[in-house]
Every structure is written in structure tokens, then in C-alpha cells.
Amino acid sequence: MTELYAFNTGDWAYEYSSMLRLKNPGERYPSLCPCYLIDHPEGLVLVDTGVSHDLVANPAEYGAYGAPGFADFAADDVSVEGRPSAADAVADAGYDTSAVDYVVLTHLHLDHAGGITEFPDAEFLVQRDELAYAWWPADPVQRRLYVEGDFGVLRTPDYEVTELTGRHDVFGDGSVRCVPTPGHSPGHQSVVVDLPETGTVVLAGDTAFTEEAVERDLQPPFAWDTEAALASTRRIRDLARREDADVVLAHDREHHEDLPTPPNALE
Numbered sequence: 001m002t003e004l005y006a007f008n009t010g011d012w013a014y015e016y017s018s019m020l021r022l023k024n025p026g027e028r029y030p031s032l033c034p035c036y037l038i039d040h041p042e043g044l045v046l047v048d049t050g051v052s053h054d055l056v057a058n059p060a061e062y063g064a065y066g067a068p069g070f071a072d073f074a075a076d077d078v079s080v081e082g083r084p085s086a087a088d089a090v091a092d093a094g095y096d097t098s099a100v101d102y103v104v105l106t107h108l109h110l111d112h113a114g115g116i117t118e119f120p121d122a123e124f125l126v127q128r129d130e131l132a133y134a135w136w137p138a139d140p141v142q143r144r145l146y147v148e149g150d151f152g153v154l155r156t157p158d159y160e161v162t163e164l165t166g167r168h169d170v171f172g173d174g175s176v177r178c179v180p181t182p183g184h185s186p187g188h189q190s191v192v193v194d195l196p197e198t199g200t201v202v203l204a205g206d207t208a209f210t211e212e213a214v215e216r217d218l219q220p221p222f223a224w225d226t227e228a229a230l231a232s233t234r235r236i237r238d239l240a241r242r243e244d245a246d247v248v249l250a251h252d253r254e255h256h257e258d259l260p261t262p263p264n265a266l267e
């Protein structure tokens with residue numbers, strides 16, 4: 001029986017208008033850096049890996065080149081105190097981290113790709129467009145969000161990476177599906193999960209930041225392509241209506257709080 005766990009690897013208080021364009025400038029929105037574990041009868045799937053606690057502790061020494069951009073713009077806003085890393089969260093829920101078969105990355109921003117090195121035995125499922133852009137983002141704000149220390153290892157022969165170029169059915173039974181939702185970033189994807197009791201859940205990542213953003217078509221000012229992001233938001237809305245699905249946005253704190261607290265899982 002498939003189950004879904006929701007973890008929070010860190011708290012990130014955003015400037016409100018940086019996530020919803022022109023909305024409440026100067027106010028804070030207390031957000032989070034989640035990841036999810038899907039326990040499917042045929043294997044374990046981790047969706048995203050949260051934020052790296054090593055990055056938060058010492059941005060200057062993180063990865064081969066450090067992450068000075070992080071120190072500049074987010075260091076004071078992110079706290080990992082009392083939060084588990086992705087691997088610790090998986091272990092706390094009672095699973096061996098080396099038993100994670102797949103890691104699906106919605107995208108490679110630092111609050112989603114921070115725990116990659118904690119899962120060296122997994123197969124990584126990432127959209128090709130995301131992998132390509134992460135190495136050399138044109139936009140200076142996007143450049144701060146892609147930290148080489150997070151995802152650089154994916155280029156090493158030790159890591160197994162499957163480059164996706166569209167939809168992907170993880171187990172071939174339709175119960176865990178990757179669906180491209182570009183816009184927030186070039187290769188952003190969402191994950192659609194069928195659960196036996198709850199029904200369909202869409203882990204929509206950063207397709208939009210909050211419920212209000214979905215309802216009112218609000219995107220952050222740094223979206224890679226705002227029009228593409230709005231089209232992806234509409235796609236998620238349509239999919240939710242068609243499949244009577246619940247949408248879980250990564251950074252909507254209420255969405256996260258509505259999910260069971262580990263070791264409890266959504267069934």
C-alpha cells in the first residue's frame with residue numbers, strides 16, 4: 001500500500017513580494033523547505049531533498065566554489081534549527097537511506113536540491129532542461145538559487161542520473177508520475193501520486209508558491225518564464241479538477257501543516 005511522508009528540512013522566512021509579485025512588500029511569509037517520501041510496494045521514491053544544513057552552516061566553504069550568493073541574500077532568513085536533513089528525516093521515519101531507489105527533483109534550486117549527496121545509491125530523475133540550465137543560469141537571481149555544491153556531484157560517474165524529457169511513469173503502473181511544469185525554472189516538474197485512501201495528490205513543488213498564487217495567478221518576480229509558469233499552474237489546476245486531486249505546494253505552510261506529521265504518513 002502506497003504511503004506518503006512529508007518532511008521539513010528547514011524554515012525560510014521570505015520577503016512576501018519576492019514570492020508573490022507586488023504582494024505585501026516588506027512583510028514576511030514564514031515558509032519551509034520540504035521533501036517527501038513515497039513508500040510504493042515496488043520501491044521508495046524521495047521527492048526533493050530540502051536544503052543543505054552544511055550550506056546554511058557555512059556557505060563560504062560549501063561545495064567546490066562556495067555559495068557567496070546564498071550568504072548575501074538568504075543566510076539570515078533560513079533556519080535549520082530543530083529540523084532534520086533529508087537523510088535524517090528518512091531515517092527518523094524508519095527507513096534506511098540507502099534503500100531509497102529514486103530521487104525525483106522538482107528542480108535544482110537550493111531549497112530542493114540540498115540533500116543530493118545524502119543519497120549516493122539512488123537513481124536521480126531530473127528534467128534535462130533543468131540540468132542544463134542549473135549549470136549556467138542567465139538570470140542573476142536564478143544564479144543565486146542554483147548552488148553547485150548541491151548538484152555538482154550529478155556530473156560525476158558515481159551518480160546515476162536519468163535525464164527526463166517530458167512525462168515519466170516511475171513504476172510503470174501510473175501511480176507515481178513526473179509531469180513537466182516549467183516556468184518557475186526551465187525544467188521544473190511536479191509529481192502525481194495515487195494513494196489508496198486519499199486518492200490523487202499532486203506534489204506541485206514551486207509551480208506556484210501558495211494557494212493564493214494559484215487562485216490569483218501570482219508568480220514570483222524571479223520566475224524563469226512567467227507565462228510558462230502560469231500555463232503550468234493552469235495545467236495543475238485542470239489536472240486537480242479532472243482527477244479530483246489535492247495539490248500540495250512546497251512552500252505553502254498550510255498545505256504542509258495539513259499533511260500528517262512523521263512518523264505518520266498519508267495513506
Ligand SMILES: [Zn+2]
Pocket residue numbers: 107109184206
Ligand atoms: Zn524554486
